[in-house]
Amino acid sequence: xxxxxxxxxxxxxxxxxxxxxxxxxxxxxxxxxxxxxxxxxxxxxxxxxxxxxxxxxxxxxxxxxxxxxxxxxxxxxxxxxxxxxxxxxxxxxxxxxxxxxxxxxxxxxxxxxxxxxxxxxxxxxxxxxxxxxxxxxxxxxxxxxxxxxxxxxxxxxxxxxxxxxxxxxxxxxxxxxxxxxxxxxxxxxxxxxxxxxxxxxxxxxxxxxxxxxxxxxxxxxxxxxxxxxxxxxxxxxxxxxxxxxxxxxxxxxxxxxxxxxxxxxxxxxxxxxxxxxxxxxxxxxxxxxxxxxxxxxxxxxxxxxxxxxxxxxxxxxxxxxxxxx
Amino acid sequence: xxxxxxxxxxxxxxxxxxxxxxxxxxxxxxxxxxxxxxxxxxxxxxxxxxxxxxxxxxxxxxxxxxxxxxxxxxxxxxxxxxxxxxxxxxxxxxxxxxxxxxxxxxxxxxxxxxxxxxxxxxxxxxxxxxxxxxxxxxxxxxxxxxxxxxxxxxxxxxxxxxxxxxxxxxxxxxxxxxxxxxxxxxxxxxxxxxxxxxxxxxxxxxxxxxxxxxxxxxxxxxxxxxxxxxxxxxxxxxxxxxxxxxxxxxxxxxxxxxxxxxxxxxxxxxxxxxxxxxxxxxxxxxxxxxxxxxxxxxxxxxxxxxxxxxxxxxxxxxx
Numbered sequence: 001x002x003x004x005x006x007x008x009x010x011x012x013x014x015x016x017x018x019x020x021x022x023x024x025x026x027x028x029x030x031x032x033x034x035x036x037x038x039x040x041x042x043x044x045x046x047x048x049x050x051x052x053x054x055x056x057x058x059x060x061x062x063x064x065x066x067x068x069x070x071x072x073x074x075x076x077x078x079x080x081x082x083x084x085x086x087x088x089x090x091x092x093x094x095x096x097x098x099x100x101x102x103x104x105x106x107x108x109x110x111x112x113x114x115x116x117x118x119x120x121x122x123x124x125x126x127x128x129x130x131x132x133x134x135x136x137x138x139x140x141x142x143x144x145x146x147x148x149x150x151x152x153x154x155x156x157x158x159x160x161x162x163x164x165x166x167x168x169x170x171x172x173x174x175x176x177x178x179x180x181x182x183x184x185x186x187x188x189x190x191x192x193x194x195x196x197x198x199x200x201x202x203x204x205x206x207x208x209x210x211x212x213x214x215x216x217x218x219x220x221x222x223x224x225x226x227x228x229x230x231x232x233x234x235x236x237x238x239x240x241x242x243x244x245x246x247x248x249x250x251x252x253x254x255x256x257x258x259x260x261x262x263x264x265x266x267x268x269x270x271x272x273x274x275x276x277x278x279x280x281x282x283x284x285x286x287x288x289x290x291x292x293x294x295x296x297x298x299x300x301x302x303x304x305x306x307x308x309x310x311x312x313x314x315x316x317x318x319x320x321x322x323x324x325x
Numbered sequence: 326x327x328x329x330x331x332x333x334x335x336x337x338x339x340x341x342x343x344x345x346x347x348x349x350x351x352x353x354x355x356x357x358x359x360x361x362x363x364x365x366x367x368x369x370x371x372x373x374x375x376x377x378x379x380x381x382x383x384x385x386x387x388x389x390x391x392x393x394x395x396x397x398x399x400x401x402x403x404x405x406x407x408x409x410x411x412x413x414x415x416x417x418x419x420x421x422x423x424x425x426x427x428x429x430x431x432x433x434x435x436x437x438x439x440x441x442x443x444x445x446x447x448x449x450x451x452x453x454x455x456x457x458x459x460x461x462x463x464x465x466x467x468x469x470x471x472x473x474x475x476x477x478x479x480x481x482x483x484x485x486x487x488x489x490x491x492x493x494x495x496x497x498x499x500x501x502x503x504x505x506x507x508x509x510x511x512x513x514x515x516x517x518x519x520x521x522x523x524x525x526x527x528x529x530x531x532x533x534x535x536x537x538x539x540x541x542x543x544x545x546x547x548x549x550x551x552x553x554x555x556x557x558x559x560x561x562x563x564x565x566x567x568x569x570x571x572x573x574x575x576x577x578x579x580x581x582x583x584x585x586x587x588x589x590x591x592x593x594x595x596x597x598x599x600x601x602x603x604x605x606x607x608x609x610x611x612x613x614x615x616x617x618x619x620x621x622x623x624x625x626x627x628x629x630x631x632x633x634x635x636x637x638x639x640x641x642x643x644x
Contacts, residue, residue: 023456025456051456052456054487056483057479057482057483057486059479059482059483061442061445061475061476061479062445062448062476062478062479062480062482062483063445063479063483064445065442065444065445065446065448065449065476065479065480066445066446066448066449066452066480066483067449068445068446068449069386069434069445069446069447069448069449069450069452069453070449070450070452070453070456071449071453072429072434072435072446072449072450072453073384073429073449073450073453073454073457074453074457075449075452075453075456075457092439092442093442093445093446096437096438096439096442097437097442097446100421100437101435102641102642102643102644103417103420103421103641103642104417104421104425104426104427104435105427105429105435105641106416106417106418106420106427106640106641107640107641107644108427108429108430109427109429110644111644112644141642142642142643144643164644165643165644166643166644
């Protein structure tokens with residue numbers, strides 16, 4: 001199968017959906033001729049025109065609100081926010097409006113919009129350009145939250161998100177953006193709400209989100225040399241969460257490490273811990289471990305940044321600790 | 326097109342229906358029948374004048390102030406009272422405050438509790454009609470309190486750069502919640518802001534239903550023919566406090582209220598109808614009695630209706 005990058009898979013998913021359905025439009029800053037901060041809309045304005053690939057003013061409350069208003073009348077906006085930090089400017093329209101409108105309209109209109117956010121660390125982004133804020137959105141009934149980790153999954157999940165009739169927060173970790181992988185050229189979808197076992201194993205489960213999935217796989221390789229069989233599970237969707245898949249894995253292995261880029265306090269990992277404590281308690285042979293960013297804003301300086309960011313070595317360390325326990 | 330006698334009578338009927346509804350809705354809230362109501366009494370000429378003559382497919386984005394727009398667009402007072410009481414037969418079975426209700430089939434767009442957040446939503450409605458190739462317009466209702474939200478600027482700016490089919494209709498009742506306009510709004514004029522967006526702005530007497538209707542018709546015609554948005558500042562006054570949840574008055578005086586009550590929009594049209602002999606006192610009484618009965622029946626229906634079962638809370642969270 002041909003291989004393309006995560007970034008290219010996103011562009012391909014949007015282009016295919018825009019060809020399939022004329023109601024799908026893109027709204028965001030610099031998404032037209034410039035091609036978006038993420039580079040994922042490059043070329044789309046040429047094929048679809050400026051009525052469907054709409055450059056927006058730097059006016060997040062305005063255009064996020066307008067996307068919600070348009071979605072309520074059947075338009076299917078893909079809203080590119082760029083940095084995940086930027087969606088916080090429009091939190092009112094996302095949380096108070098988009099998440100609640102299906103309830104308000106009693107199901108007679110809904111908000112089939114996708115809000116694309118670029119999450120996590122990139123070199124020296126600093127405190128306001130490095131956040132992983134997925135847990136804030138996963139907390140809100142009415143929103144769906146997706147965080148794909150591979151080129152294959154991002155194409156299939158973005159297509160599902162675009163076709164979904166509820167608002168979807170689509171988290172794209174910067175750490176996997178340049179990753180290459182096999183992606184079918186034909187139309188396919190990955191359903192929302194289905195976790196994936198990224199690597200099968202028997203001794204310990206690593207439940208990893210987004211950019212931590214490849215790091216967890218690398219840690220699993222390292223542990224294989226020590227005769228420890230590590231299973232890596234990628235939830236892919238945070239809400240609705242495929243709890244059954246996570247429970248099944250931990251019931252099998254009896255040990256669990258949860259890892260995400262976001263800092264741990266109040267992070268999504270806590271939700272998974274609660275689920276496992278409730279449903280897999282009697283299978284546990286060791287305490288559940290959580291690994292995430294340290295409790296600090298993400299600094300610019302490489303020396304400080306690398307200390308705050310979780311990496312493969314943190315996962316390896318936690319795995320060894322749990323196996324020894 | 327000038328208003329016919331039939332139009333004037335219909336405007337009167339709608340304003341009177343809104344007035345009788347508002348009186349009862351306010352009174353019942355004060356009695357504790359439901360948690361809260363942000364009355365729109367005194368501002369009836371705005372929903373009536375704006376909504377008269379709209380196509381069913383034209384969209385109206387409502388605010389939390391009063392329920393005149395849904396009534397003017399044809400939502401029954403029975404449904405609305407059931408909503409105020411949060412009872413089972415109301416639009417969302419009682420899940421949301423009825424003053425944010427949506428009725429897409431009648432062109433009523435649902436609001437939000439955040440004052441001013443409705444403006445970008447209305448802009449999105451206008452964008453959707455444009456993308457769908459329809460020549461329908463959207464009317465964005467909001468109050469003077471909303472014009473200091475960034476959402477006002479962001480929404481109006483976006484609509485103007487894309488020349489969307491929308492009318493921004495500001496009901497200026499001179500108080501943002503309980504704080505007077507001068508203490509909250511720089512520049513001394515809302516309509517003056519139109520100039521900075523390069524669109525027409527009109528300041529009008531919001532208690533003159535005929536004037537409201539005629540001004541809005543011009544703005545609608547502009548929007549429909551692709552000439553873009555208009556900002557209308559409509560000066561009016563609410564006769565009741567910001568909400569019944571904290572019904573204290575600080576800045577508003579009895580004298581000011583009395584002055585505005587003397588400019589009652591309903592009485593103003595009633596006097597004209599009588600003077601020009603389009604209606605008799607007897608006919609007006611008959612209309613009023615019919616409306617009072619409609620309102621009383623709606624209240625009785627709402628009071629007798631059951632609450633929805635608790636499970637209804639989990640309906641329609643996702644599409």
